[in-house]
Amino acid sequence: MAFTTWTALRTAIKDALADHVAGSACVGEYSISGRSLKYRTYEELIALYEKTWVLEGMESSGSVGIRASYGRHRRFA
Numbered sequence: 506m507a508f509t510t511w512t513a514l515r516t517a518i519k520d521a522l523a524d525h526v527a528g529s530a531c532v533g534e535y536s537i538s539g540r541s542l543k544y545r546t547y548e549e550l551i552a553l554y555e556k557t558w559v560l561e562g563m564e565s566s567g568s569v570g571i572r573a574s575y576g577r578h579r580r581f582a
Contacts, residue, residue: 508537511561518554525550538564 508514514537521544525531531550534543540560544550 508535511537511557515554515557518550518557521550522547522554 514535521533531547532545542553544553
């Protein structure tokens with residue numbers, strides 16, 4: 506299945522988890538933004554769900570040049 510948003514992918518993963526709990530096989534594949542994500546076990550499906558947050562963060566992170574730092578330099582005497 507191909508998805509256009511990370512939210513839709515996470516919803517499909519939750520549906521697959523519910524189906525697995527109901528007794529269906531835990532095997533499948535999803536694709537989003539040119540990435541193909543496969544799972545063959547319950548643990549891989551849970552890891553895939555967690556990975557969607559990381560991948561979404563990587564795509565939505567801004568440019569390093571426009572990030573603001575509010576720290577200050579320490580003075581050593």
